Amino acid sequence: MSNTPLAVDMSHITIRFPGVLANDDVNFTLAKGEIHALLGENGAGKSTLMNTLAGLQKPSAGSIKINGKQVAFNSPKDAIAAGIGMVHQHFMLVPTQTVTENILLGLDEPRFILNIRKYDQKVRDLADKYGLHVDPTAKIWQLSVGEQQRVEILKTLYRGANILIMDEPTAVLAPQEIEEFMQTLRSMVAQGKSIIFISHKLQEVAAIADRVTVLRKGKVTAEGQSMQGVTRRKLAQLMVGRDVVFAVEKGAADVGDIVLDVEGVSAENNKGVPALHDVSLKVRSGEILGIAGVSGNGQSELAEVITGLRPCSGTIRVNGTIVSNQPPSVAIQQGVAHIPEDRNHVGSAPNLTITENIIMKGYDQPPIGTGWQIDFDKATARAERLREQYAILAPSVTTLARKLSGGNLQKVILAREISTEPRLMVAVQPTRGLDV
Ligand SMILES: Nc1ncnc2c1ncn2[C@@H]1O[C@H](COP(=O)(O)OP(=O)(O)O)[C@@H](O)[C@H]1O
Ligand SMILES: [Mg+2]
The missing domain is CATH 3.40.50.300 (P-loop containing nucleotide triphosphate hydrolases)
Structure with a gap:
């Protein structure tokens, strides 16, 4: 080890909620310039631990050092001042404001936004530097989830973060977007940032991390392991506490009548740009139809026209009843369930x-x-x-x-x-x- 102090040194952190021991004597360190993955199942305590580092949550016990100096954060403001930026699982953006306005929100400077163009340019420069492409003048509600995530990252970078915490960042991305995101992480590290990557996906952790800490039910089961020489199987075991089967046998489907009939459907997205062009498809009962594509290519719009949340041209029938351009209750009556993005x-x-x-x-x-x-x-x-x-x-x-x-x-x-x-x-x- 060199003499450079650790970027983050959390030791013996314990956090209790009513009825839950969310973190139990947890140690976690982050070296300068590394990507350290925090791996664990849902509810393992990952977000709780990092909320503490981001000043959102006080630990019941334990201590935190940043760059070798003991800290006690009373608010996220303190953590930001120490160079820590966190991108949460749930974004905290104002939908009706622009990208630049969101990035400036809560900052002392500028007091009056007299020359927003100047700031648009600053945001554009920062975006270019890290490959986080997004239009600074666009309103948040017009952006895809992946683009909104870039705004959240830009927000932390704009505030001068050099320790970045990403809470399950790939969860909102399509497979094609994930590779681009990984490139962004690498370019941030190349420019001197240190990154904590929270995930429950082994594959991604294996692809990006230098080291990994595994949490299970609030306890550390692997502390700062180097990714070299640790197998996916071993990590899965540490994560869930038993052997994991990766292959699933899937039998052929028993296919019946046509349930969904989409005919020549076109629709616009929230920006008023055509999102669906003359789409036709049929789904029979017992069938699973997969729709692939990078987020922002019409999948959400398709789901919305079927469930009555978005107007369209063309016709959509469920069990023979027209549901397109009808209130959502019509689709619900026909037995349509919707799990939105x-x-x-x-x-x-x-x-x-x-x-x-x-x-x-x-x-x-x-x-x-x-x-x-x-x-x-x-x-x-x-x-x-x-x-x-x-x-x-x-x-x-x-x-x-x-x-x-x-x-x-x-x-x-x-x-x-x-x-x-x-x-x-x-x-x-x-x-x-x-x-x-
Ligand atoms: N604010 C809170 N109040 C009460 N319980 C909480 C709170 N936040 C998290 N928990 C509980 O703490 C445990 C760890 O949660 P969390 O840190 O969100 O896990 P993870 O991010 O690994 O999925 C869970 O059992 C969760 O229900
Ligand atoms: Mg979480």
């Missing part, structure tokens, strides 16, 4: 409880909806049953959706949609946030 805004209501999110689609039907009233005992019972069945990790069914980890929120949505026994399931990146 944007779980936080479209798929769930963050400020409602798990129970309320689960009954959201069926609250007006028996046994839960009884005329004018909602039977809350029955609703709670259903939520309890689904929480058990889908292993949703939460203190109780009255927990607010926004308090859940990405994977657990996804399980709430899956539970709700699958429990309606849908005839057609439209799933956009359904495995986002779930384990192997």
